[in-house]
Amino acid sequence: MPTGLAPSPVGSWIREDLPEAIERAMSGLDPQACDRMDPGGVMVDGTGGLDEETRSKLVFVPCAVQDALWLTPDQQIRLVAVASLVTGAARLLAEDPGTAITTGELSRTWALVDHAIV
Template identity: 40%
Template sequence: MNFRLRVLTEAAAVGLRAGEWMRALPLPDGAWICGPLADAVEEALAGLDPEDRDDPDRYGHGGVSESARTRLDGLVYDVAETSTLRAEQRVALFAVVHCVRGIPQTLANDPWTVVQRGDLSALCAIIDSAIARPV
């Protein structure tokens, strides 16, 4: 497996772990965070595509659908739903969503540097660190 594919595969695995962690958060049944938002985290990291750039000015979506981007953006509008979480759970949740939201944009901006230099792996390590504590 080549290096780029290995890095993208690891990012997808991080997304699955993060989604699983989000679903285990102590939130009410049917909570948006545990369903659609967790799904968006998984979808975003599983679908990363360094070739998804709209124009030569390096704008693009890195393989993430508009639907997933909208759900990832939605956490800031649903902060009240996190009020039952401990402070460290809230911080971890926001760290995960912020990193996942930023990864595709970073990837679309400068795909090969992000993969080769290790930025993508570093962001995935931040996500893993955020979800390392039990819920």
């Protein structure tokens, strides 16, 4: 990413809030926060450890990069890819953590993240 981000609300958000949201999401991933039944027998959607505020920030990335005209299209798509992959990792853990881990789905997700940030 260029070092001289344009001074704007979007620039500040990309420079400060987005990295914090990605870090919070990745450090909070939790296979125990999976889909389950509550004691009353009602199905509860798991979060995979991703809190709602962080999830909201990550799903906003495709909108934010459209206003980040100083970023190249390659840089913009890389930001979108990382946010999407981190959100997807949480969903994998929420839906079926055992399968996501044992079949390599989660490992493949991290390989894609690595590719997007290189």
